[in-house]
Amino acid sequence: MRRTLPLLFLMIITKVALPPVYAQKPPIVREVRDALDVKDYAAALKALAADRAATGVTPSYIEAVSWIGRGYLAAKNYDQADHYAVEARKLALAALKHRQLDAEPSLPLALGASIEVQALVLDARGQKAEAVAFLQQEVKAWHATSIRARIQKNLNLISLKGHAAPVLDVHEYVGDKPPAVASLKGRKVLVFFWAHWCADCKAMAGVVARLAREYPQTAVIGPTQPYGYASGGMEVPRAEEIKYIDEVRQRYYKNIPGLTVPVSEENFKLWGASTTPTVAVIDARGMVRLYHPGRMSYEELLPYVRD
Known part of the structure; x- marks a missing residue:
């Protein structure tokens, strides 16, 4: 396994500090994340199924699906991680036919996570070139949205070391x-x-x-x-x-x-x-x-x- 992967898994399962605007999570996302914190994947999936039965496919449901993918990636279950990342991506893209990505917080978080997990699964499987190409494509596709930095982060994690530093804007x-x-x-x-x-x-x-x-x-x-x-x-x-x-x-x-x-x-x-x-x-x-x-x-x- 590559040297960077333990760090990537840690980042996925750790609840990093977020600005106040993102402090309140939808109940289904909190429930799924709490279950994943104790590695209870069955409980996370049960909560996900119950939420869909009750409210349908909402942005918060899609975000919760993306967390399932991240949880499986942390467990190094790459098949399941990829499955739920692909599912989150499919649902997010379907929702985006009727709204802008950054109209609310759950869809960009879900889509960003799905892209992240798909790339890290490729890298974990030894397909670094494919992961880099995928992320380069996604940076271009979502360049004008809030998830650009997140996609670029994963691209940098996989490919930046040993290359020339990006420029820094020092105008202000x-x-x-x-x-x-x-x-x-x-x-x-x-x-x-x-x-x-x-x-x-x-x-x-x-x-x-x-x-x-x-x-x-x-x-x-x-x-x-x-x-x-x-x-x-x-x-x-x-x-x-x-x-x-x-x-x-x-x-x-x-x-x-x-x-x-x-x-x-x-x-x-x-x-x-x-x-x-x-x-x-x-x-x-x-x-x-x-x-x-x-x-x-x-x-x-x-x-x-x-x-």
């Missing part, structure tokens, strides 16, 4: 002006994607700060983006949210030496940073040596910054 920023990544060739670069609402990002700030102090020759860039709201989930204009982002930066990340913070939604899409934090390390030649969605410890990250 808070704090000191960030350098262009291309200008940093000859230096190692630690890229730390964070969100103002993200508790795991704040918890990892000390790790990044320690490494930045110990390896001052490493440039540290902390891209972030606006989400449409500020403290407490209150919707605010972009300019007000940028101001809030800077307040969060100064409160939680001021101890990271040399940190620069570009602000760009496109950075998150291009780098596939649908999970926060997302961490990457670029070597002195501009090649990606680490791409990791999710929080990392000092011990996990140290070898990539040190070597």
Whole structure:
């Protein structure tokens, strides 16, 4: 099995922190996820069947189907994982004949999960080229939707390591002006994607700060983006949210030496940073040596910054 797969399975079964807008899950999704947490697949399937009998094929039902696929993938049951991923995709595409993908949250989550699971099943079966081609096709198909970053994340997980780092848009920023990544060739670069609402990002700030102090020759860039709201989930204009982002930066990340913070939604899409934090390390030649969605410890990250 490839080295990346344990991480991918962990990401699938872990309930990562999400912005407040996604905090409330439909009852059937919660029920299925609770059953999957204890590996009770029979209970998850029973709940799914009961929900369909009661309410039919709703967006929340389709999201729950996609979670069954993710659960089976976590269990390395690739046949069942692929079966439910294909089913979720079929149902989502049928629903999209009558609505836009991002009209509500369940359909994009379901379709994104189905694409993710299908690609990871291909990769787990040793069909990396097919997985990459499939994800490249899906990035193009859903480029203008909310699931672009998620698809790109999986494409990057499978294929980005050892390749040239994607560009970073540094046109808008808070704090000191960030350098262009291309200008940093000859230096190692630690890229730390964070969100103002993200508790795991704040918890990892000390790790990044320690490494930045110990390896001052490493440039540290902390891209972030606006989400449409500020403290407490209150919707605010972009300019007000940028101001809030800077307040969060100064409160939680001021101890990271040399940190620069570009602000760009496109950075998150291009780098596939649908999970926060997302961490990457670029070597002195501009090649990606680490791409990791999710929080990392000092011990996990140290070898990539040190070597």
